[in-house]
Amino acid sequence: MSEETAPYGTGPAKAEAPQIKRIRTHHLREMKQRGEKFAMLTAYEQYAAQTFDEAGIEVLLVGDSASNNVFGNETSLPVTVDELIPLVRAVTRSARRALVVADLPFGSYQASPEQAYLTAVRFMKEANAHAVKLEGGVEMAPQVRKLTEGGIPVMAHIGFTPQSEHNLGGYRVQGRGDAAKLVVEEAIAMEESGAFAVVMEMVPGDVAAEVTAAVSIPTIGIGAGVQCDGQVLVWQDAFGLRTGRMPRFVKQYADLHGVLLQAARDYAADVKAGTFPEAEHTF
Ligand SMILES: Nc1nc(=O)c2c([nH]1)NC[C@@H]1CN(c3ccc(C(=O)N[C@@H](CCC(=O)O)C(=O)O)cc3)CN21
Ligand SMILES: CC(C)C(=O)C(=O)O
Ligand SMILES: [Mg+2]
Numbered sequence: 654m655s656e657e658t659a660p661y662g663t664g665p666a667k668a669e670a671p672q673i674k675r676i677r678t679h680h681l682r683e684m685k686q687r688g689e690k691f692a693m694l695t696a697y698e699q700y701a702a703q704t705f706d707e708a709g710i711e712v713l714l715v716g717d718s719a720s721n722n723v724f725g726n727e728t729s730l731p732v733t734v735d736e737l738i739p740l741v742r743a744v745t746r747s748a749r750r751a752l753v754v755a756d757l758p759f760g761s762y763q764a765s766p767e768q769a770y771l772t773a774v775r776f777m778k779e780a781n782a783h784a785v786k787l788e789g790g791v792e793m794a795p796q797v798r799k800l801t802e803g804g805i806p807v808m809a810h811i812g813f814t815p816q817s818e819h820n821l822g823g824y825r826v827q828g829r830g831d832a833a834k835l836v837v838e839e840a841i842a843m844e845e846s847g848a849f850a851v852v853m854e855m856v857p858g859d860v861a862a863e864v865t866a867a868v869s870i871p872t873i874g875i876g877a878g879v880q881c882d883g884q885v886l887v888w889q890d891a892f893g894l895r896t897g898r899m900p901r902f903v904k905q906y907a908d909l910h911g912v913l914l915q916a917a918r919d920y921a922a923d924v925k926a927g928t929f930p931e932a933e934h935t936f
Pocket of ligand 2: 719756
């Protein structure tokens with residue numbers, strides 16, 4: 654089937670598509686230098702990825718949070734590399750401009766730099782990821798160095814790191830009081846090991862500001878205040894597809910749950926009443 658007549662989900666035909674320059678890791682660093690902020694969202698499949706890309710979101714993260722937001726687990730711990738690879742592939746196929754980052758899941762990189770490299774290579778080769786992300790500070794420096802030297806851009810993730818929730822004593826703010834200097838040290842270790850950016854999760858705003866000033870790589874906050882170079886949220890939180898208690902750092906920009914609920918109810922009511930399908934929907 655030609656691109657022009659393909660009915661589903663292929664977006665505009667390649668021939669008509671204007672040339673769009675892909676965001677690369679150095680562009681984010683240049684934005685930091687210019688004092689320009691950038692936005693990152695999670696994405697796990699085609700339509701969200703296409704829509705966020707069209708909206709100008711600079712970075713799409715295929716988070717290990719797919720564990721709870723796609724696969725229905727309670728935490729991010731159970732998700733596997735084999736489960737995440739098809740999601741990353743869908744997002745890289747769908748985003749024309751955004752930098753697509755694949756989150757390495759729990760247990761797929763902590764054992765050794767070699768394990769981290771072999772896992773990251775799978776995301777790069779099998780899913781066309783542009784970069785990978787891993788959780789941890791100073792203790793992950795050998796992993797970050799190994800990947801970077803092997804040609805794989807690494808985004809670090811410090812502060813509250815959900816894969817270590819059992820060691821951190823639950824979902825808690827990190828870096829309060831004396832622990833602030835540890836967060837700064839972690840960020841510096843990540844920059845020195847070659848990370849191109851660092852996510853900071855649930856860190857006091859003043860500490861995140863200090864980190865942002867202390868490193869030349871961009872910082873990306875989630876519950877880390879407005880002075881980070883970029884921000885990230887889980888899209889189902891920000892756009893209201895997920896319901897229930899939200900972390901304090903979430904701002905709700907839409908009520909997709911309400912929209913979908915009403916649409917599904919209207920459809921069911923039409924079917925039951927015999928008012929759908931109508932003549933125009935019938936061959
Ligand atoms: N849907 C979703 N959103 C996320 O932000 C997210 C995931 N899933 N899965 C992986 C991790 C887990 N994250 C979480 C989960 C819960 C809290 C939370 O309950 N925070 C509370 C307590 C903070 C405190 O103790 O001070 C909050 O009110 O922010 C925070 C981050 C962030 N990530
Ligand atoms: C919340 C972001 C930073 C993340 O790691 C994820 O979605 O998995
Ligand atoms: Mg994650």
